[in-house]
Amino acid sequence: MKRFEPFAIALFAALLAVAPLFLNTYQVDVLNSIGLYALLALSLNLILGEAGLFNMGHAAFYAIGAYTAAILNTRYQVPILWTLPLSGLIAGLFALAVARPVVHLRGDYLLIVTIGVGEIVRIALVNDVFGLTGGANGIFGISRPKLFGFVIRQPQEFYYLIWGFVALTIFLFLRIKRSRFGRALNYLREDEVAAEGSGINTDYYKLAAFGLGAAWAGMAGTLFAAKMTIISPESFSFWESVVLFMIVILGGAGSIAGILLAAFLVIGLPELFREFAGARMLVFGLVMMVMMVVRPQGLLPARGR
Amino acid sequence: MVNLLSLQHLTKTFGGLTAVKDVSFTVEKGAIVGLIGPNGAGKTTVFNLITGNYQPDRGQITFADTPLNGLRTHRIIMRGIARTFQNIRLFQQLTALENVLAGCHYRMRSGIVATMLRLPAQRREEQQAVERAQQELAFVGLNSHALTVAKNLSYGDQRRLEIARALATEPRLLILDEPAGGMNEQETEGLIGLIGRIQQRGVTILLIEHDMRLVMRVCEKLVVLEHGGKIAEGSPDQARSNPQVIEAYLGVEDEP
Numbered sequence: 001m002k003r004f005e006p007f008a009i010a011l012f013a014a015l016l017a018v019a020p021l022f023l024n025t026y027q028v029d030v031l032n033s034i035g036l037y038a039l040l041a042l043s044l045n046l047i048l049g050e051a052g053l054f055n056m057g058h059a060a061f062y063a064i065g066a067y068t069a070a071i072l073n074t075r076y077q078v079p080i081l082w083t084l085p086l087s088g089l090i091a092g093l094f095a096l097a098v099a100r101p102v103v104h105l106r107g108d109y110l111l112i113v114t115i116g117v118g119e120i121v122r123i124a125l126v127n128d129v130f131g132l133t134g135g136a137n138g139i140f141g142i143s144r145p146k147l148f149g150f151v152i153r154q155p156q157e158f159y160y161l162i163w164g165f166v167a168l169t170i171f172l173f174l175r176i177k178r179s180r181f182g183r184a185l186n187y188l189r190e191d192e193v194a195a196e197g198s199g200i201n202t203d204y205y206k207l208a209a210f211g212l213g214a215a216w217a218g219m220a221g222t223l224f225a226a227k228m229t230i231i232s233p234e235s236f237s238f239w240e241s242v243v244l245f246m247i248v249i250l251g252g253a254g255s256i257a258g259i260l261l262a263a264f265l266v267i268g269l270p271e272l273f274r275e276f277a278g279a280r281m282l283v284f285g286l287v288m289m290v291m292m293v294v295r296p297q298g299l300l301p302a303r304g305r
Numbered sequence: 306m307v308n309l310l311s312l313q314h315l316t317k318t319f320g321g322l323t324a325v326k327d328v329s330f331t332v333e334k335g336a337i338v339g340l341i342g343p344n345g346a347g348k349t350t351v352f353n354l355i356t357g358n359y360q361p362d363r364g365q366i367t368f369a370d371t372p373l374n375g376l377r378t379h380r381i382i383m384r385g386i387a388r389t390f391q392n393i394r395l396f397q398q399l400t401a402l403e404n405v406l407a408g409c410h411y412r413m414r415s416g417i418v419a420t421m422l423r424l425p426a427q428r429r430e431e432q433q434a435v436e437r438a439q440q441e442l443a444f445v446g447l448n449s450h451a452l453t454v455a456k457n458l459s460y461g462d463q464r465r466l467e468i469a470r471a472l473a474t475e476p477r478l479l480i481l482d483e484p485a486g487g488m489n490e491q492e493t494e495g496l497i498g499l500i501g502r503i504q505q506r507g508v509t510i511l512l513i514e515h516d517m518r519l520v521m522r523v524c525e526k527l528v529v530l531e532h533g534g535k536i537a538e539g540s541p542d543q544a545r546s547n548p549q550v551i552e553a554y555l556g557v558e559d560e561p
Contacts, residue, residue: 172421181416183403186398186399194396196379198410
C-alpha cells in the first residue's frame, strides 16, 4: 500500500488540475465548495485533530475572516486578496481572546463553550454590530479578486485560486505536522499531564492551535467572500461548524488525506443525490451513524490507530 | 554533602483529608533516595507537589537553592527535574522516538514561521533532536523500537521509554514513581542496572518503590511515610530496624 502512495497523490493532484476542462460550470462550482470546506476542515484539524481540542464553533472564525475582508473591501476599497493576511490575523487574534479564558476546559465542556462562541458571533452579525456588518442582509458588492492584473470571475478561475490555496495549505501543514510544533499539539491530544510533565507549556500550545487554526479559517473566509461577492450571517450558522467537525472526525482526525476524502463525501455526495432532496439528509445521517459504529477511527485514519 | 532538593514542612489537604502532613526531607546531590511507605501514605502526592501538579497548602520546596513554589509544571521541568508516572503516561498513539522527542522539546527554539519556511536552523535543530532522542532510546535499550508505537511496547519497555523521555529533558533530579511496578524479576534486574547507569551520568534520583529488594539494593537513603507524615529518615539499615517502620509495614509484632 505504502509504495503506491506517492502515485495515488500524484494522480489525484493531476486529476484535480485538469478537472475544470471536462466539467460544466455547476460541477466546478461544487468542487469550489469542496475546496473551501477542505480548507476549513484542514484548519479545524489543527485544533480538533492534532491538538484534540473540541471546537464546534469554527464557523465563527470563518465568519470573522469573511467579514473583515468584506468590510475592508467595500468601505476602504482594499483589494480583496490583500485583505487575506489581515483577515487571518483578526480571526486569529479573536480566537486567542475567546480561547484564553476557556482553554483549560476539557472535552465536552470546551465543546459547549465553542458552540456558544459560534452563536454569539452569528447573532452579533445579524444585529449589525458596530454598524459594520449590515445585519441580516449582510454585505454585498464585494469586488472581484485581481491577481497580477487578471480579474478572477468565472468558477473555473476561482477553482484554481481555491485549490491552489488548498495545495499550499497542505504543503505548509505537512511541514508543521513533522515539526516540534506539530508534535507538541499531538502530545496535548495524547496526554496533557505527561506533556506538561515533559516540559511543554500546554496552555501556550492550546492557544497556538486555536490561533493558527482560526487564522487559516479566517483566510478561507476571505476566499469565500471573494467568490460570493455577497456574504450574510446565514452562511456561518451552527450547522457549518457541525459539518466541519463531522468532516474532520469522519475523515480521521489528524489525517490530511482522510479530511480531503471526507470533504468530497460530505459536500459532494449530497450534490450528486439532489433528486432525492428530502431523503438525502436522512441517508446522510444514517451513513454517519453506521460510520461511527463500524469505523470510529475515520475513513483514512492517521497512522498508528 | 550539598542538598539538591529540600522539602520543608510540606502540608497538603484535599477537602478533609490531610494527604501530606508536615513532611520535611532533603535529597543530596548525586544520591539515590527512596520514598517508601504503605499504600495511601502520600508518596505520590509528595511527587506531585515537587513537580507542581499540586500546590502545597503550607511549606517550602527548594531545588538547587531556588524555591519552586507557585511555578507551573513545565517551568519546574525546565529547571532540571524530570519524572515518570505510577500508572505509565506515555503518548500512546505516537512512536517511541516521538515520545522521547517530547523531552527534547523545551530546549528547541524553532517556531511556526521557521517551520513553515523550513529554515536551515530549524532542520538542523530537528536533526539534532532526533539524534539526541535516539541516544536516550539506546541508553535504556530501546534503540530497535524507535519507530514502534508506544502502546504496542511491552509493559517493561513502556516503563523504560518513560525513563528515556524523562532523561531527554536532561534533568539534574529524576523522580521515578514505582519504576518496577508490574515488572518481572528479570526486568527488575535490568532496571537496577539502568538506575545505576543514570546515577553515573550525574543525575540524582528520588524514587517511590514497593519492591523492597530493589529499594534496599539501590537506595542510599530512605524516607518513610505513613498516613501522610514522615516516620523515619536514614540509611536502609536504619529504616529497616526502626520499630515504627516495622509496625507500619507489618503491624505490631506478636512475638515476644
